Amino acid sequence: MPNSSNLNSIINLDSTRATDSHSGVEISVLAVDDQMANLIALKAALKGCDYRLVTVSSGEEALLQVEENEFAAILMDVQMPNLNGFETASRIRQSAKAKHTPIIFLTAIYHDEHYVTKGYEAGAVDYIYKPLNVPMLKAKLEVFAELHRQRKEIEYQSELRKKFESQVHENKMAELKKNTQRQYQDLVEGIRNGIVWCTDVDTLKFTFVSSHAETILGFPISSWFKGKSFAINLIHEDDRHNVQKALDLARTEGIEVDLEHRMVGANGEVLWFQSNVRVAETANGKEFRGLSFDVTKLKNTENSLRDMLQVRDEFLSIASHELKTPLTPLQLQVEGFLRLFNQGRIKDVPEQVLKQMLETSGSQVAILSKLVDQLLDVSRISSGKIKLDLEPTDLVACVRDIAGLFREQLAEQNIPLIISHPKELTGNWDRLRIEQIVMNLVNNAIKYGAGKAVNIEIFKEGEVAVLKVRDNGIGIPKSDQHRIFGRFERAVSANSFSGLGLGLYITHEIVEIHQGKISVQSDLGQGAEFRVELPIAGPKIKSLLN
C-alpha cells in the first residue's frame, strides 16, 4: 500500500501547464478514491491532458481540497469508507465555493435506477462506470475543463474590464483635476495688475503669491516666502495700522474686507492697492486669502484730477474777482449817470467830471475785454485751436510799440525802462502773438518790479532771436519757478497782485508753438529775468500752422 503522502501528491499530467488562456488560471480536476490503484489508473489514463489532476483518497480530504482550490470537475468514487461518495457530494454542494462544481461519480456497481437517482440528488452531473472507458472519460472531462476555462476567462475579462474602466475613470478624473488646476492657475496668473496671495493668519507669512507679485512690486517670488515680517514690511508704514485692523475684522467677524492701502516696492516706489481679504479654512488650519489690485495709475489720475479741480476752483474764484473789479466802477457810473439824469442834474455836472467818468468807463470795458480775450486764449490753447499768422516780424519794432503803450504808466510811477537792441531783428512769426509775449513780460516786470528799473535786451544768437526782460523787484523763489508757466499759476498770493495768473501760461504756449524756448532766472528779492528764444526761420512743421 502506498503511503498517504504519495496519495496526496499532485500529479502533473503534463510538464506544460494549462496556461494558454489570457486568464493564466490553471485548470484542475479533483479525483477522490480510496483505492490507490484506481488513482494510478486514472493518472495513466489522463496523461497528456491540459489540466492537472489532484488526487485525494477520502471524502474528508476532498472537502478540505474544495475549500482551498477551485476545480473544473470532481471525479468521485462512490464506495469509500467513512464518508462515501454521496455524502461527500452533498457536503460539497453546501460549500459556497464548490457548490456549482460538476461532480462525476465513478462506480463499478449500482446500476439500478434508485441508486442513480440518489447520485443525482446528491449533486452528480454524470456517472462513469468502471472499468473506465478512457476516451469517454477524457472527452467528458475535456468538456468540463473547457467550460471552466471559459468561465474563468469571462471572469478574468470582466475583472480586466472593470479594472480598465476604473483606470480610465481614474485617468479621466486626474486629467480633469489637472485641467481645473491649470485653469485656476491660468486665471490666477493671468491677473496682471493684481496679486493673489495667502498668508498664515498668525504669522502673516506668505504661503502663496501669484507670479505677478514680482512684476508689480519687484521682489523675487522666492523672497516672499522668506522672513516673518516680509508681508508687514511690504505695507506702507502709515497704512500698517489700517491693514492690521482690516485683517482682525476679517478674522473675528469672518467677513470679506475691502480696503485701500499703499505698498512699497523693491525700488522704494509707493504703489496704491485695493485689497480684498477673507479667512479660509485649510487642512492645516486657517489662512488669509487676498486679492490686491494695483490701482496706482488710477489713484494718480484721481489725485491729479483733484489737484486740477482745486487749481480750477481757485482760478474761478480769482477770475470772478478780476471780472468783478472793473464791473464795480462801470456799474457805479451807469447808475450815477442815470441818477443825475433822472434828477435833472446832469447839466450841472462839470464837463471835466463827465469826461473823466466816461474815460474810466472806457478803460474798464477795455480791461474786461482783455480778461475775456485771455480766457478765450486759454480755451483755444487747451483745445489746440490757436493759429499762427506768420509774416516777417521785426522784434525790435514790436518791443518799441509795446514800450510806447506803457510810457505813460512808467512815467507816472517813475520807472526807468532801458532797451538795448540791434537796428532790427526780423523773423517769421505771428506779429500779434509776439506783441502779446512782450506785453505780458513787460507788464509783469512793472507789476512785480517794485518800482525799480526794467531792462529789455534784444539780440541775435545764431539762428535764434533772444528777448530778455529783466526787473529788479520781488523775484520768484526757486521753489515756485517750475510752476509759473502753468495754467492759473502765480508765484505770489492773489491778495496783493491782481490778474488772472494766465499771462505767463499764455506767453509760454505762444513761445512753444513758435518752437521757441522760455526760461526764468530769479531768486527771492533778486528780481527776475525772463529769456525768450525764437527761431528766426519760424516754426518748422507746417502742420502746426493751421
Added chain:
Amino acid sequence: MKHRNVLIIEDNAAVVTTMKSLLELEGYKVYTANNGQEGIEILGIVPNMSVILLDMMMPVMNGWDFLEFQRAQSAYSKIPVVVVSAYGETAKTVKPDAIIHKPVKLDLLLSTVHKYCA
C-alpha cells in the same frame, strides 16, 4: 451838522475815481488812499473823518490790517468803517460797521455813506 468827510482806501484807481466823483457830486468831501498805510497817514492829517470806505485786498497794507490798527487807536476807533469788497468774508477778529459787496450798487453806497454822515 456833522462833517461830510469820506475816506476811500482802495488800490483800484478806477474804483477810487468813480466813487470820488459820485460822492463829490452828492456834496461830500472825499479823501483817497491807495492802501491801508496811506489811509493811516491821511487820518493823521485830516481830523473829523465821518466814514471810511475800505477795500480788503490791497498791497503794502491790506484792509484787515488797517481795520485792526484803526480799531486799536483811540483817536480813530470811533470812525465807522464800511468794507467794500468782492469777497464774502471780511474781518476775522474785528468787525466793520457795514459791508458792501462789489459790484457796488450806487443807491446802497450813497445811503450807507449818508447814514454815517447824518
